[in-house]
Amino acid sequence: MHILERLEYFFGTVFSLASDPFNLLILFSSTLLGIIFGAMPGLTATLGVALLTTLTYGMPTDLAMLALLSIYVGAVYGGSYSAILINIPGTAAAAATALDGYPLACKGEAGRAIGMTTTASAIGTLIGMLFVVSLSPLISTFALQFTSFEFFLLAFFGIIISGTLTSPDLVSKGWIAGFIGLFLACVGRDPLQFYPRFTFGFSQLDGGIEIVPVLIGAFGIPQIIQVLKDKVLMGEAKKFQRILPELKTIGKNFKHIIRSALIGVGIGAIPGIGEDIAGWVSYGAAKNSSKHPERFGKGEYAAVISTETANNACIGGAMIPLLTLGIPGSPPAAMLLGALLLHGVNPGPMLSFEHPTFILEVTAILLLSSFAMWITGLLLAKQVVKVLRIPPEIFMPVIGVLCIIGSYSLGLNLFNLYLMLPVGIIAYVLTEMGYPIAPLVIGVILGPMADENIRRALMVSKGSFLPVFTRPVSLILFIIIIFTVFSQIPPYKRFKNRMKERFLAWYFSRQKKRKKH
């Protein structure tokens, strides 16, 4: 598609979506629902997208995407409400926001802080959107040259990197979670020879494990158990007056916004790494580059702006590998992948051939949802905050019923329910033991890709692994995987630290010599 044609189609889509009152209703109600999900501690963006997937199953794809992306954008932003007002981040993505947001609320500046996070989040989403529209076609074209070896290594890389970066304890636990996910993906008849693997004679398992119930179980049930078991106590929300867009202060912090947006997009594009890490990295970068790092943690606007811009920019970043390679960049994006597959859209390099306008439609929806989020945030924040009064003991059982009916309604299969619950309980136990859930989910999603492609690749090469070393992209991916694994081994870490110390010693001695001269 020519660039002008693309622009014309993009604005045409924006206009057609925005001119239909029903679309606007879906857009604003999903965004509001997302903000509520994000604001309530215990409910997450992933769970919001998961539950809405079941409700949008019967809708046309574009309308379903409008609802799902809006709830995703709204939920990532909504986490900042409880972070600022009660010092409990509504989502993990807003954890860094609480550090400075709550002190601001204690100073009586909650309204101003929310106004700023609203505008920063909208800008972050817009910048993420710009990256989706500009980078996705390039990556898609590049990915068309990938062969089975590259796809296998890409899937494997996704599992390894997500296991490495999301593990709260030992890295090996992240990898174990990834391999358990890969095992779950192996259940069912294998895609090449239809041999039944790990089905134990259950005909319901022949088609493999359904992704959406597994995702609902893995993200919904542990959340319910965690909140009710540990008695999450909600504090009294700080009061606030007017909420203004705070464009002047935003303008002053423009460099923080740009840097955080870039961090957000970059982190979002890494498979399985969510908005929470983007928020923390951006917070760290803002603190390191600030002239007054001592003000951080005591109510600094730059901190709040940076974290909120980064976590919303992460959405665009997460969409890039999802649309171009079929690899979700974050847990909610994994859920979106499940929703897309349900609607018969297979994300990956062939997407631009099978659905040439799909990426532009997603971009248009991101633009509209950031706009809807901004308006809803500025106008309805005071009303939304009231949901923080609902005790978790009331809404968590309701979420439980939604998880159950949601898992059942996809395929009208009771077996999905029988599967969802054990997955949820196992996911909870794993979380308690310090195993991350994101790699498990990424493993379930990327498993079929890894399985099919490694066997196809070896079939073509007649069992030889040599093409891994002769094809440049394969070789680069292989080196990155090996480096990622080896960089976690203690002797390597010790060697790296020793080399770093030696380099710093040499560098400072050189600097001293220069000063003397």
Place this chain on the structure above:
Amino acid sequence: MYDKDQLRKADFITGILVSLFGFWIVRQAMGMPMKDSWGGVMNVWYVSPALLPLFIGFMLIALGLLLIGIAIMSTGMRTIGEGIRKALIHWRKGGWISERILRFYTIVIIFVCYVYLNIPRIDFFLSSLLFLIAFITIFYLDNYSIMTRLFLFYLSSSLFFLLYFILGLDKILEKFIPYGTDILTLLFILLFSAYGWILSRKQTHFRRKYRVGMIVAVAVPFILCPAFKYFLLVPLPHEGLAVAAMDAIYYNFF
């Protein structure tokens, strides 16, 4: 999540479990066609359906062993042994009945009863109503004594229902009374609610919480069931007494 010391001790056990799981995967994969003919196609190792499971199995064995190694290196075999011994003594002395653990068992048992016992056999509206009433009253009243009493009441009646279904009494009852099982569930819901009221009526804030909980528990199935059945056109998992009543009302008026 546990603290670091507890995690290392738990890692020793989970490491063994992960390795055994990996070993089981390898054993299962060895039974898959590696070089024989399957469906008229001669296999070679690199197209075998066992290829990825073997890789996963070996990786899990290796990572499990690594976990065991890290646990031993960071805390020492003796500390791990002592930790396990102490945990067993604590368990035998009934230390597992702490409030936190009881809350966990309660959540899991309510979910298990809802998914495996009630949904496939009892009208979805009624089973959801029972799930919500039980869940909300047990946790929202936030009193350990009330929680244990309500939970034991729920558990004993769930065991009754389990026996009722295992012995096939549902079929016998439904021969004489249409929707017999649903009527029995409705009676149980009423009994449970009455017991909850008796336990909570002594204090004003419990009474208020009980009222709020009951309103939510009743309102949610009233909204969800028609929304899924009539607007999203999703047939409910088991349609019985309440859904039949809903159908009669809906199709009479719309």
